[in-house]
Amino acid sequence: MLRIENLHVGYGEAAAISDVSITLGKGELVCIIGPNSAGKTTLVNAIARLLPVRAGKIIIDGQEATRLTPQQLCDLGVAIIPEGRRLFTSMSVEENLDIGCYHAKARANRMQSLARIYDMFPVLSERRRQIAGTLSGGQQQMVAIARALMAQPKLLLIDEPSLGLAPVIIKQVFETISAIHTQGVSILLIEQNATKALAISQRAYVLDCGAMIAEGTPAELRDRSEINAAYFGHGH
Amino acid sequence: MISATLLGQSLLSGIFSGCFYAMLGLGMTLSWRYLKVINLAHFAFVLIAAYLTYQLVGKSGLHPLVVAVLLIPLFFALGIAQQALIDYYKVNEFASVIVTFGMAIITEAALQWFWSADYLKLESHYLRGSTQIGTLFLPIGEAVMALIAVVMCAAVWAALRYTWLGKALRAGLDNPQIAASFGVPNRQLSYLVAGVSGATAAIGGIFVALLFTLAPSQIFAWLGVVFAAALLGGLGSPIGVLAAGLLLGVSEALTMAVIAPAWAPVVPFTLLMVILLIWPERV
Numbered sequence: 328m329l330r331i332e333n334l335h336v337g338y339g340e341a342a343a344i345s346d347v348s349i350t351l352g353k354g355e356l357v358c359i360i361g362p363n364s365a366g367k368t369t370l371v372n373a374i375a376r377l378l379p380v381r382a383g384k385i386i387i388d389g390q391e392a393t394r395l396t397p398q399q400l401c402d403l404g405v406a407i408i409p410e411g412r413r414l415f416t417s418m419s420v421e422e423n424l425d426i427g428c429y430h431a432k433a434r435a436n437r438m439q440s441l442a443r444i445y446d447m448f449p450v451l452s453e454r455r456r457q458i459a460g461t462l463s464g465g466q467q468q469m470v471a472i473a474r475a476l477m478a479q480p481k482l483l484l485i486d487e488p489s490l491g492l493a494p495v496i497i498k499q500v501f502e503t504i505s506a507i508h509t510q511g512v513s514i515l516l517i518e519q520n521a522t523k524a525l526a527i528s529q530r531a532y533v534l535d536c537g538a539m540i541a542e543g544t545p546a547e548l549r550d551r552s553e554i555n556a557a558y559f560g561h562g563h
Numbered sequence: 564m565i566s567a568t569l570l571g572q573s574l575l576s577g578i579f580s581g582c583f584y585a586m587l588g589l590g591m592t593l594s595w596r597y598l599k600v601i602n603l604a605h606f607a608f609v610l611i612a613a614y615l616t617y618q619l620v621g622k623s624g625l626h627p628l629v630v631a632v633l634l635i636p637l638f639f640a641l642g643i644a645q646q647a648l649i650d651y652y653k654v655n656e657f658a659s660v661i662v663t664f665g666m667a668i669i670t671e672a673a674l675q676w677f678w679s680a681d682y683l684k685l686e687s688h689y690l691r692g693s694t695q696i697g698t699l700f701l702p703i704g705e706a707v708m709a710l711i712a713v714v715m716c717a718a719v720w721a722a723l724r725y726t727w728l729g730k731a732l733r734a735g736l737d738n739p740q741i742a743a744s745f746g747v748p749n750r751q752l753s754y755l756v757a758g759v760s761g762a763t764a765a766i767g768g769i770f771v772a773l774l775f776t777l778a779p780s781q782i783f784a785w786l787g788v789v790f791a792a793a794l795l796g797g798l799g800s801p802i803g804v805l806a807a808g809l810l811l812g813v814s815e816a817l818t819m820a821v822i823a824p825a826w827a828p829v830v831p832f833t834l835l836m837v838i839l840l841i842w843p844e845r846v
Contacts, residue, residue, distance in 0.1 A: 377740050398746055398747070401744060401745060401746040407744050413738050414737075415733065416737055417733065417736075418730070418733055418734060422730050423734075425730055426731065428745075429727065429745050431746075434727075
């Protein structure tokens with residue numbers, strides 16, 4: 328579904344991401360964990376085509392996507408739940424969802440998608456007319472998830488979904504991501520909260536200082552003491 | 564004490580002025596908000612359309628509706644061409660004031676070259692005369708203009724609020740990158756706004772030719788008050804510019820009737836300043 332080969336991304340002289348390679352199979356949920364400022368968001372923004380790539384390749388569903396515009400990426404069935412949610416804050420909840428299905432293919436199924444999403448998040452149905460910027464953080468995250476689902480993505484990029492949310496909401500968000508994965512969507516999850524992310528992922532990569540330092544199944548990573556110590560804070 | 568008839572008549576003329584300001588301000592408020600272009604050349608477009616109407620209706624004898632059918636697409640295209648230039652040279656919001664002011668000055672010179680600096684009046688029988696309602700006179704031309712201005716503002720409002728393109732435009736304003744990620748074509752939409760703005764200038768120009776005396780310097784005649792209407796109405800708001808236009812038009816007309824005509828130009832900017840002072844988040 329997604330293959331990244333020797334990707335380099337950088338601002339100016341400094342390389343924010345160097346020589347990163349990732350694979351994500353169809354229907355897989357893969358997470359990228361790592362400390363703050365490890366380059367996780369840079370990586371996901373490069374995949375989402377919001378940042379230019381310096382070198383390397385991004386291949387999505389067998390198609391070269393390295394130089395596409397965000398709009399062309401949308402044609403390939405990729406949707407993003409960005410860090411900090413980045414809703415259309417002056418628009419209503421339902422208008423945010425409408426933009427989610429702006430693409431012609433998704434728009435054709437608007438009614439079914441809306442019904443499914445309001446079923447999944449009843450609170451969004453109650454607040455469909457409310458301006459998105461006035462919702463609570465947790466509800467805004469639901470809108471961000473729902474907006475991406477309206478696009479009926481094949482590949483979903485999720486960046487730091489737990490950021491700034493209360494623990495009870497975080498639990499709910501991860502359950503939702505897991506449920507979306509069960510419905511067959513391939514997911515690349517970027518998350519600082521390694522414990523939570525590994526609990527729902529099939530495979531994981533560890534990113535630090537812009538480089539990939541480890542990969543494996545959650546169990547394998549937990550068994551590696553140096554990673555355990557550095558990223559889970561569980562000691563040895 | 565002034566009579567009820569005079570008061571009513573000046574109220575009516577204030578409403579007509581207000582609708583006219585809204586007609587000119589609609590394109591301006593849209594491009595200011597959605598394109599980040601403070602487009603003073605909008606008034607140049609209006610006057611070019613007015614002179615073309617003068618020529619085509621007055622000299623070539625075409626019906627104003629035929630002229631509208633010709634000018635609206637032409638000015639839609641001109642609006643896009645102007646935006647393409649502004650895009651190409653990456654003109655920012657503040658520089659756009661200078662650049663489009665320059666365009667307006669060049670247009671003024673060009674109009675003088677072709678039509679001289681003399682006052683010209685389109686002599687035609689279209690939209691002439693008036694009907695009487697009670698003691699008030701209702702001029703047909705102004706009434707038609709006002710009606711079209713209201714319809715234009717309402718149509719743009721509805722398009723922004725309810726259509727896919729309108730929603731996409733607002734989303735692009737909130738967050739262009741994420742909107743693009745969901746397939747919103749920001750660039751094409753910006754050209755659509757520029758085109759619509761140009762088309763409104765054509766309609767405004769046709770009414771300028773039918774209702775006013777033309778001179779190239781008229782480019783700058785309505786700039787101040789329309790600027791004020793766009794700001795007061797809240798940038799990008801078609802209903803806002805209509806409401807603000809009416810407020811300014813009516814208060815100008817009442818000032819003329821109750822105090823003295825010479826005081827009327829003071830009104831829009833005094834209102835603008837007062838409202839900005841007590842309600843700064845309006846803009």
